[in-house]
Amino acid sequence: MDIRHLELLRDLREQGSLAAVAATTHRTPSALSQQVRTAQRAAGTRLVEPDGRRLRLTEAGELLADGADEVAAALARVDSRLEEHRGQPIGTVRVAGLPSGLTALLPGVFASLSDSSVTLEVTDMDLAEQDYAGAVADADIVVAHSLTSDVPAGTEGLGRTVFLREPLDVALPQGHPLTERAALRPRDVVDETWIGVPEHFPFDTVLQRIGDATGRTITPRLRMRDNQLIAALVAAGEGIALLPRFTTRPGDGLALRPLTGVHSERWIVGLSRPDRAERAAVRLVTQRLVEAGRALIG
Incomplete structure (x- = not known):
């Protein structure tokens, strides 16, 4: 069995369709369909079957997909030893x-x-x-x-x-009354105007913990992904936010304070x-x- 066939079956199991696998591997669905047919001829049995608009693996397909990482890892170890031999x-x-x-x-x-x-x-x-x-x-x-x-x-x-492991600090506009404190607790910040991240993004978990600790719900005024944009809006006085300590530079209107009382690190x-x-x-x-x-x- 060709290792490429095993990897294709693994990818199909993870992504569910030839179109999805084609998009992530920069190939065409027709080329992948041909590869599936070749794999089935080599195996002498069906490896995939329709499942609505998706494909699912048969028991034989599952068996071969399970071996994809094991075989590929073995080949990679051999390549690695060859690279080490080269120096x-x-x-x-x-x-x-x-x-x-x-x-x-x-x-x-x-x-x-x-x-x-x-x-x-x-x-x-x-x-x-x-x-x-x-x-x-x-x-x-x-x-x-x-x-x-x-x-x-x-x-x-x-x-x-x-x-x-990186702490997430509370980002405040310089001159905000809370900057006079060395550290902040959930009750200090729960009623502030927040700039958050999209729901289900990791940082949103900390806002939920602050809410749980205080019995209140935080509804951010804004939600966005880019930390630099969030930092600029905090510095402009549009709200407070959580920002990572090691990649956020205080100054230019921005101050950072650690958050205590809830888990706030990533x-x-x-x-x-x-x-x-x-x-x-x-x-x-x-x-x-x-x-x-x-x-x-x-």
Whole structure:
């Protein structure tokens, strides 16, 4: 059985349609359909069957899809040993993830790789926590975050590496009365005008915890994804917000204060498919990301 057939079955199980797999792997649905037919001839049995507008795997298809990561990881380990024999990792590593996490970690990683034969391709994306697992189909390392655990939702079965635990501070306009306090509690901030993130994004979890701790509900005046835009609006006096400590620069009208009394920190985590995590170049970049995280917390 061709490893590409196993990987296609795995992708079909995860994404449910040839069109979805085609979009993430930059191929055409017709080419993938031909590949499925070839795989079924090689296996001597049906591997997929219709399920409404989607495709689902047969028992035989499930069996082969289960082996995709195992076989690919074994091949990657062999490639990795060959790279080590040559003297150093080589190749391109595709990194994707949340902009604030990449901002905190990547500058140091680029510098540390300057004398290596590894190059980085970087894509920024801001997703709901449960959507980061799906991004591993198109990247070697996905930098994700979680407010509830060091294992983001839906990442079971993926390789996971914690890069950083980062506090989320309360961002205030300079001159706000609360800036006179060294730290803030839920009851101090629950009645303020808030600028939040979209619902189901990790930072929104902390606002829910503040509400639970005080018996009230926080309804943000605005919801948006971009931390720099949020910081600019806070500095302009349009509300307060939660912003990550290591990638938010106080000054220019902005002050940060720690939040106590509720859990208010996030895990920044690297996610990889097991086979890709075995590549020597991916392992090198993962280690550099770990080192960059350690450098931030001193």
